[in-house]
Amino acid sequence: ACLWCWNQFPSDARHRTDTVVKEGKAAILFPSANEVFYNPVQEFNRDLTVVVSLSEETNEAEAQTEEKNGSEEPAVTAAAGERCERGLRVLEGLAASGLRSVRFALEVPGLQSVTANDFSAKAAALIARNAQYNGVSHLLQASCRDASMLMYDMRAKKDRYDVIDLDPYGSPASFLDAAVQSVSEGGMWKVSDHCCNCKYSTSAEAADTCMYALRIILHSLDQRAGVYQRYIQPLLSVSVDFYIRVFVRVFTGQATVKNSASKQALVYNCVGCGAFHLQRMGRRTSNGKHMKYSAATGPPVGPECEHCGQRHQLGGPIWAESIHDLEFVQKVLSAVSGNPCRFGTSKRIEGVLSMVTEELEDVPLYYTVDNLSSTIHCNTPSLLQFRSALLHAGHRVSLSHACKNAIKTDAPPAAIWDIMRCWVNFTGEKEKLFLVILNTACFTVREDANPQSRKRHLTRFQENPQAFWGPKARAKAGGGISADLQDKRKKFQNKRKNQITDSSQLKTFPCKKFKQLRGHLCKRLPTPGMDLLRGVFSQTRSM
Template identity: 45%
Template sequence: MTDISSTNIKEGSAEIVSGGNVFYNPVQEFNRDLSVSVLNVYFKKLQQERKAKGVSVIEEPQAGVKYENGMRILEALSATGLRSIRYAKEIAGVKEIVANDLSKPAVKSIEENVKYNEVEDLITPSHNDAMTLMYTSTAPEKRFDAIDLDPYGCPNRFLDGAIQSIADGGLLLVTATDMAVLAGNTPEACFAKYGTIPLRNKACHEMALRILLRTIEGHANRYGRYIEPLLCVSVDFYIRIFVRVYTGQNQCKYSMSKQSTVYQCTGCDTMTLHTLGILKPNPTEKNPNQVKFSIPTGPPVNTHCDHCGHKHHVGGPIWSAPIHNKPFVKDLLEHIHQNPKGTSKRLNGMLTVVSEELDDVPLYYAIDKLCCVVKLEIIPSLKFRSALLHAGFKVSYSHACKNSVKTNAPPSVLWDILRSWHKQFPVKAERMLEGSPVKNILSVEPKQIYNLVDIHPDANPESRRSALARFPENPTPHWGPGTRATIMIGEDKISKSIKNQNKHKKAKDVGDSPEAKLAKIELDNNK
């Protein structure tokens, strides 16, 4: 974190010069670059939709110019105002950006930075509680075309107001940094905040995305609204989602079929999804596309896992429909190529992986974890993917995990492939303990022979062949969310981290010193 009272900060087209106690967070540059690009592509899409309805549109909109029929954007938690200033200077077709913050020093910083960057006609600084501001903007004429929520931690308390104050078809941008909660470290806290039980597994980052989507959909359904995900990504220490919000009571009925509970084996981590609702075709003469909504029967698993014999944990519900709009992602990639940003290399890599992800397969497995369950030598990724492709299944990576395998093959096929691998590289006999997942899985003969020799031409995707920056390492030490992004009190994260390094070892060393031992003897004698 950097104190901008003594340092000028340049990012994109913006420059921050004022300060006080408001801090700039360079970690989030990728987040801001992505958001600028998404809003630009979204506005182009919005223009196309308005033009198709016969509504007047802006011909060749320019960034930095105010348009009366342009977008109204709310940055509800603005801090320095950097994001809003970048939106004003880099997004074409803006009418107004409301840069709001509850902190007086933050709002003062916003005002000074807005003036310095000469965007007073586009940005309206606001000193208000974010929820109050959104709840007083629910009238149709006051609603925003886009609302950006980038809080410190959980965004849940802002979602109800955001859903009510966003225009029909508007874009909601949400960040969540409480990954320990979303990833399953404290399921009780996740249930209290998000109404969902997370599961600890290698797919926890995608599950976090799907938990947040399910939560937003729940808020939307209360007001006869529903969401359409455009892009949902897990990045560094946070998740970031971009969804459009629509109004339609009938479409809300489909929400039940977009959500599922998750059964996870406690022994081998095999996951089975069970949808909350089923759609059955029910055509009529008036409506040949009519469907009937029904409740599924279940559960979809036995009391004990079919693969290893252990019991199951039950998590969810989570969003189980697609989390990306592939045509939108394609347009986004084209926009980034034409309008490079500071983090374009990483943007291109991540979005290319996203464009390759399977749409209809929620969650994923990690190859190293699968091999770890059965104590096998780790099978090379290309061999594992090739075996699935040769067997007629689809496979992709997930942007959320480097060693992931997302496939429409049932779990039995994954274990069968590892059984075939076991024949080439057998597990030591002493590891085949009675009742263990190792013995229960590997003692079964594979149902067919899988090709583990020939590399399938589609096993190595374009993102990997081109050596794109798909999963970059952290660029600096102490890479993380830091402390709260508005007013900082006391030590910053880095100095505190340095002070606390090896503190347990230091305490032990002090306790073992002759002085400490003598003091302990004297204390015992005085008792």
């Protein structure tokens, strides 16, 4: 295997000095050329995956212990780095340098085997070299195949993997069908997405948020599983930086699959004020000991928004159920908090998971305070003031790990816009307007408006670790980064710092979407924001 790895690289690359990348317990040999993809910023992704795998191994060990109860043979779990004959079989379908798989082999106990696959021959050769360099060749096998074909070949129940990890450059949509068939009963399926929503047969026009995209992917996983009488159980789902990461278990059950439609929903989103309503795609009713499944009735909205009179856009379907298993998340959080020095990104993992435990489970989407303020052209209230107003009104509210300005609440849109109209009165910004307010809001800050993760100043969102820390360029066969990409980066560097200050350089004619108003050119028309602010439609409803 070592001679084969050596022959996969060009003669000049064989004598090239490799860079040693250290992460966790692994030390990876990485070529200086961009021939195999690697992004150091995704250390958080890999750390989170390892700690979730540790929790998965703990669950497996507990299950084996329960099976051994009453027998003389004790349950045996091999230590990290050792082969366990009854351990977990892991597949990383798109492994690139193999860093994640090497970390699995070195840091996760109770493994039977780790298969690190990549379609690139150079990547597969690098994986084999790194496995030998880290002394885990007895656990980790390099594979150079098409990931889908590899998983299709392992569909038999005796061949299935206990853990399948898919982290592609872009979208995993083309691998989902093969993966859902080759994961074992109750096995863990880990999926990352760095791409758009158009690959999942859904519409993303209704609410372009990170949480919306996350729920689109969960819907796609469950839809793909349902084809084979299987269903998913989300354990942990996060939207961080420039990608989405979900951890789910896969089970088989025809009766449970029938309930799948009631877990999905369409989203009606107002283009004017941003109010959204969910329409479940199925309905489940209890009839004694039996469950009846039927089609849902709708739509939940009229042709025009009742708050601003604008039209609705239709989006989805999305996953409308809980996206986390709080018991599992608490177990992962305890593992990180108990040993904060174990992972390089432990502080951020603790912060993100703490926010996850504080989120409202039964509220699928969220509003952002700055967008609410932008709609009616007013100053933005602080998160504490807005959260306090909702709590004073008797509603539940939480933040979201996906966006620092997000507000998740069970308050209806009418209550939210009442609070915003009260805020305008409270600040005295638009004194000459007659504002119709159905319920008065109180902005006195409450103690419970500030969640524990915020009080403890936990690291919840990414701080810029380095220049150009985004998704990175795709690996090239010849290595290196294209000149066009570097030129593009220089072109847009500091583009917002050099703004035009000379009024003579600004255009002096109204464009199509703007009209002259009170002698000022290019000022946005007041509709629908001002109608919403004045409460025109709220007044109509109250009559």
